[in-house]
Amino acid sequence: MNRTCLHDLHQSAGARMIDFGGWHMPVVYTGIIDEHRHTRSAASLFDVSHMGRLEFHGPDAEALLQSACTRNVARLAVGRCGYSHVCNERGGVRDDVIVSRYADHWLMVCNASNREKIVAHLGELMRGMNVRLVDRTLDTAMIAVQGPRAWDTLRHLPLGITADPAAIRRYAFVGGSTLGVEYGLFRTGYTGEDGFEIVVPAAVGPTVWNYLLASEQRGGPAVRPAGLGARDTLRLEAGMPLYGHELGEEIDSISSGCGWCVDLNKDFVGAAALRRVATDGPKRKLVGLNIEGKRIARQGTAVLHGSTQVGEVTSGTLSPTLDRVIAMAYVDAAHAAEGTALAVDLRGEPAAAVVGPLVFYKRAG
């Protein structure tokens, strides 16, 4: 099993570790709900080094990414990032990624569990093209700092890295080198909070992690580590899809509610299939469900209209912020309108569920 450069720090901090996409990762340090609330009120650190970091160099890098991505990456300015899907020929989602444009190359961040698949797929697409793929996953660390006080941790940043949030827009990044250490700082995240994700060489990953954790000693906010458990409940409240739950090879990008990252005016793998979905309208839609009671509807739970199944839950939890049960589900288009009264089958017992917006939590400001 793979280990990130922060693995031993997680273990010595008492984290519970699990296998996640082939990586031995922390799922919880003190408690999922505690870590969740700390992220919403202050700032948390997440080790996201397991995610794939693929660089594309060479004159055909842009053409390669245009053919692989649903998004029109040519429109990204240098210093900007964009969320995109990489689809199969049926318009199903091979992976969801973030593409960042540097002056002389590109970076794609993909899911850990899909990295080998994506490397193989892009390896096929780039045949005959003048482009070079460099997998930086193992020789770099990626740390997400998320929460309303995330940027305050950057005062007196380690190694002289400086960044002004006023100068970095959402989905923008700065890259640079200080004392010979190359870094990238991206205003992105997966929690619904403001914050950033920082990429540094693996050799200095533990130093940066410990430095950020000690932010309070330098007059900054109390920063705590958070695990994959809180990352999941945070992203669910924020209505963000998770590969393997809301996204997969058998779910097309438009039905998944991510049509906004699909440009049907350009050619890419899956474009023809997605044009048909766009013309016919999606048969099912991803919706938010607000569920009565305290029992959680898990992935695979049937969604009912009367006694007829009209959908299936993809993710569900007790929202730590709202203190009620929320879920995401695919529901037949005829029953997907906001306000529709449905039910979920909780091991034989129905619980009332009302279709609502996919986003359950929006940060203030």
Next chain:
Amino acid sequence: MSAPSDRKYLKTHEWHKLENGLVTIGVTQFAADELTDITYVDLPKIGAKVAAGKAFGVIESVKATSDLMCGIDGEVAEINKALSDHPELVNSDPFNAGWMIRVRPASPAQLDGLLSADAYAKQLAH
């Protein structure tokens, strides 16, 4: 992982403790830690029958839903009402305040067939 030696265990992590003719049942620290934050505990009504090898309730956490298994036959004499508002007691004090039900056993000797604390702890080490 410590397991008190004053009670018996199932390999599915429920403890059973005989006190004054009633058997108190709960889950172990290991189970509570594995489940992570517990959000809901569904318990039977007082007077309900329970049976060895059958589920008596359901426990839910942020991460998972799991059956609560019973190791003896009998009838529910008491339930821990505090858990309906404070399911987190199972995380913070699973061997005491986080207890779940008290059963009037049909045959207290059934407890002899359950795991000792040592046997349970050994199983966890595997």
